[in-house]
Amino acid sequence: MLTAVLLAVPGLATAQTVIEPPETKYSIEEDVAIGEEAAEQVRQQLPAFENDAVEYYVTRLGERLVEAIPSEFMHPEFAYTFEVVDEDGINAFALPGGPMFLHRGMLEAALTEGGIAGVMAHEISHVALRHGTAQATRGEKFQWGALAGTIAGAVIGGTAGRAVMEGTSFGLGAFFLKYGREFEKQADLLGARVMASAGYDPRELATMFELIEQQNRSGAPEWLSSHPNPGNRSEYIAVEAELLTIDDPVTDTREFERIQASLNGEAVPITAEGAVSGTRPERPDTDTQYYEVAGVYAVDVPKNWIELPGAEAITFSPEDGHIRTRNQSSFSHGVQIGMAERAGGNLAQVHAAFSESLTAGNPQMQATGGAAQQYLAGRRAYLTIFTNFSEATGWQETVMISTTILPDGRLLYLIAVSPEDEYADYAQTFGELTRSVRLLPK
Ligand SMILES: [Zn+2]
Structure with a gap:
């Protein structure tokens, strides 16, 4: 009534x-x-x-x-x-x-x-x-x-x-x-x-x-x-x-459009302009946010990055720093950390095999030098820097791959990506983020 x-x-x-x-x-x-x-x-x-x-x-x-x-x-x-x-x-x-x-x-x-x-x-x-x-x-x-x-x-x-x-x-x-x-x-x-x-x-x-x-x-x-x-x-x-006031109306529904297009099986670039002109996301915050992943490790991530969970790996990326299609997500700016079973082999062999698996999927990816030793999650790790041309964004990009072996024998990997011309702005973030990865107590 x-x-x-x-x-x-x-x-x-x-x-x-x-x-x-x-x-x-x-x-x-x-x-x-x-x-x-x-x-x-x-x-x-x-x-x-x-x-x-x-x-x-x-x-x-x-x-x-x-x-x-x-x-x-x-x-x-x-x-x-x-x-x-x-x-x-x-x-x-x-x-x-x-x-x-x-x-x-x-x-x-x-x-x-x-x-x-x-x-x-x-x-x-x-x-x-x-x-x-x-x-x-x-x-x-x-x-x-x-x-x-x-x-x-x-x-x-x-x-x-x-x-x-x-x-x-x-x-x-x-x-x-x-x-x-x-x-x-x-x-x-x-x-x-x-x-x-x-x-x-x-x-x-x-x-x-x-x-x-x-x-x-x-x-x-x-x-x-x-x-x-x-x-x-x-x-x-x-x-x-x-009787209701719409607070802060949502006007940007590009994500909705991307998702619907991806449900239809189309690959959608991150920008409306087209695949060769990707968006430049805002610079990474120096303030960080704490994440715990799978009860295995913790990591500090720039506050303006978001979390893109995946089956094996988690990606941290700024808004507009990733592209999603029906079957995969790829990122132009950010860090992906994942764990994988390994068939065996020592750290150097595992690192080489993992890097090769990525270069196989990205034919334009080339190592800029040999593997360097560093630490990841407090464990001895190998790091290789690659250069790659991304067809999705049209950019030359820098890719860092770091791997270590976890106490349970699994491989822990970290992949950091930024366009080459923005690498100077991202290198420090990548370094800090990598150093912040630590194993959680059992
Ligand atoms: Zn109902």
Whole structure:
């Protein structure tokens, strides 16, 4: 009824719709444990879409949205994570406590970054409002049948046992995903608020849902069955949007365009101008940020560099200092650190073999001299400096490769890259970063 009044009197100063999270008899810790367990099930059942650039993109977008959750719905115990599954359907779902799964098809179908943000903000809102376990709370009252099997086991195990028992079937995971109209509307309204504070127009949420409804009519109905339209969805979102101010609007969505192009299998240069004129990122900060990687080592990285996780290696690079395509990411400025199994051999042999594996993939890469001894992670290491012509950027670049052997026998490598004409600005950063790598205590 409130919506009708607001529509009739658009100029009326009024308050946003009050959102009252539904009751749940589960603890915050149970939300987290149930969600983690269900997420494990999901990972076993749905194929992961393994693309670092895409995962990195949705993670950054998701984190931006999570930061915009109003403080009253912020649960510091929750860990919001964002994974992409290799499914065509336009769908996404989130589990109690924060694990979110996005279908590749949803990312491909979105017309704007705001559309993806809308779906994610809606899902984040279900999590923040604890709709999953609230639904289960109601389910126990009204749908004993659905939960009986798992609840029975719960009596024995206390909190953890109960959580584990309840999360042990993907069927139950799916149970959490089907929401009623009341919860849907709440997730829309909170989602609209989250979007606005994260810099997106909440109406894009409505637009995306309309798109999903159109597409799902002809194809996969998953989204609609788990997120039914409570009725007048677009209208009440538009009304709520009128009451919201979009903070610091997001205008640069080049990353979205890159990601969509990469999903279509195109290689996309970092600049709009074309592959031969790469962007010159800003100089590395002297202030550093601490990272721990895989429980093995720590490293201090310039504050204005970002982390690009990968399967074997992690890359630290400034914004605009990397290029991503469907199958690989490459970087023009920054440092990649990775670990690899080695077949055997001493450090000199391992270093030579590793360097050769890189020159094989980069035919224009040539060593400028022999291998020098240095230290990496407090261990004896070899360092070779190469020069390379990068076809992607059109630059002559300097590449430093350093390798050492870890106590567990694996190879630890560090590759630093900058354009040759910027090397003077990067050499010191590379040196400091290399010296900062240290092994974590076991
Ligand atoms: Zn929903």
